[in-house]
Amino acid sequence: MSLDVGLSLPGDKAAHRGSWTVTSLLAIAAVFVAAILLRQVLPFNVDVSWWLIVSERMLDGQRLYVDILETNPPMAGSVYFLAVALARLVHLRPEVVADALIFALVAASLALTWRILRISSLRDSVAGAPAVWAAALLAILPMYVFGQREHLALVALLPALAVYILRANRERVAPSAMLIAGLCAAATMNFKPYFVFAVGFCILTAAAQARDWRVLFAPENWIAAALVVIHGICIVVFYPEYLTLIYPLVRDVYLLLKAPLLAILLTSATALWIVAIMVVLALHGRHRKPDAASLVMMAGSLGFTVSFFVQGKGWDYHAYPMVALSLLAAGWAISAGDDERAGSRRLRAGAMFVVALIFANACLWFNASVDMRQVQDQVARLGPRPxxxxxxxxxxxxxPMVRELEGTWVSRQEAFWVREIVRRAQMDGTIDSEMAARLAGYVARERAGIVEDFKKQPPDVVVIDNENSDWGNWVAADPELSALLKPYIPVNNINGIEILRRADQARS
Structure with a gap:
């Protein structure tokens, strides 16, 4: 009996097909089990942890971009907001619900992608190894960056990619698939405007491959564009401070934080992406023209690569979608190869080995995190829920230290990056004295926020970072901040990170 619903196959072929589908489902289930186990041992991502705090504060009545300083558009926190709301409803930790929700989104993305492609010419190719490989790339490969916006953006984009592949193949697209693709592409672009490159490159490639300019104006593209516009209007109406307060801050300060182009070119992510794309091209070679699926996936990967370079930070999670999509293209090219000549079999075997190495190296790179357990252990000894x-x-x-200790974060922002970016820009000669004077207003506003938050909710523990910057000297030179810290006594200094507690706080 075949498990491939909607596809009727005769006799032995049907039996074989059903067996392979069961094997695929079991393999995908094994991937999810492995990924869930990984979540139990890997540290929780720093930015995801912060967004859970943001979501909790919003549910408690605080206003995003007014009481909470965040540079990302509202869409960035939507999944975490839902996780916190569900966690309160079922009385579980938000971290657990957030992970469960993301796994559910990955499963839904894979299911929708399969459903879109199952009535196409690719139906015999997508239910086997490519589906298992896609599950591994979405559930395991993220490692420490699991749940980051780039991870969620790629999860959202996958069903839209399926429609773009159908367009490139000049195949029929069901109205429901158009709607799904429009929703998914819009969600991806609304996470970050940079992701328009990935969506745009996929659409352009589909049109070029189909040799039909009308693909550019397909219904799903109009749906996506309309939803992006609606999202923008909602920001203007419901979050005007994003445009009046946050956008100038991002434009004048945050965009100063850029790594040199050469440094980004030399990152492991860039090298892994190049090798993966070379694998795809080598498998096609001179005798086999790249198929539509490979071309669209490579185009999307290239779009995310442009996004990686345009953002200019070189951070690991910024690179996740470009590496994952290039590996998906490589896996597809290996699976789609139908040339059984000995030379071709050797090439595919070699490609599988290279792709496995890329995957392993990418897992290591995306698992990079800073070990703060010593600091957390010391703070934990100072008392419960600090x-x-x-x-x-x-x-x-x-x-995620503050959440691990079930404490309270005494600040309106994730970290005090405004002063640090301006300080580094002055040291590097990136800005002149005139611009530094103009940016001093942003630094003063951040300092005023520190003082206000301190007075509103005096902390039990203050941690001063003298390892990465000169925060201790900065506080000492500020009379008001020094006065606020007079009731605090040093407890420990861990590699330049100074920990202070209130003098009247009982020792644990």
Missing amino acids: KILVLSAAAVIGH
Whole structure:
């Protein structure tokens, strides 16, 4: 009996097909089990932890971009907001619900992608190894960046990719698939405007492959564009501070934080992406023209690569979608190869080995995190559920520590990056004295926020980062901040990270 619903196959072929589908489902289930087990041993991501705090505060009545300082558009926190709301409803930790929700989104993305492609000419190719490979790339490969916006953006894009592949093949697209693709592409672009490159490159490639300019104006593209516009209007109406307060801050300060182009070119992510694309091209070679699926996936990967370079940070999670999609293209090219000549079999075997190496190296790269357990253990000894203030631009010092200790974050922002970016820009000669004077207003506003939050909710523990910057000297030179810290006594200094507690706080 065949499990491939909607596909009628005769006799032995049907039996074989059903057996392979069962094997695929079991393999995908094994991938999810492995990924869930990984979540139990890997540290929770710093930014995801912060977004859970943001979501909790919003549910408690605080206003995003007014009471909470965040540079990302509202869509970035939608999944985490839902996770916190569900967690309160079922009385579970938000971290657990967030992970469960993301796994559910991955499963839904894979199911929708399969459903879109199952009535196409690719139906015999997508239910086997490519489906298992896609599950591994979405559920296991993210490692420490699991749940980051780039991860969610790729999860959302997959069903839209399926429709773009159908367009490139000049195949029929069901109205429901058009709607799904439009929703998914819009969600991807609404996470970050940079992701328009990935969606746009896929659409352009589909049109070029189909040799039909009308693909550019397919219904799903109009749906996606309309939803992006609606999202923008909602920001203007419901979050006007994003445009009046956050956008100028991002434009004038945050965009100063850029790594040199050469440094980004030399990252492991760039090398892994290049090798994966070379594998795809080598498998096609001179005798086999790249198929539509490979072309669309490579185009999407290239779009995410442009996004990676345009953002200019070189951070691991920014590179996740470009690497994952290039590996998906490589896996597809290996699976789609139908040339049984000895030379071709050797090439495919070699490609499988190279792709496995890329996957392993990518897992290591995406698992990079800063170990703050010593700091967390010391803070934990100072008392239960502490109110914590961390004077640092390094978000990894305070997150996810504050949530692990069930404490309270004493600040309106994830970390104090404004002063640090301006300071580094002055040291590097990126800005002149005139621009530095103009940016001083942003630094003063951040400092005023620190003082206000401190007075509103005096922390039990203050952590001062003298490892990555000179926050100790900065506080000492500020009379008001020094006065606020007079009731605090040093407890420990861990590699330049100074930990203070209130003098009247009982020792644990």
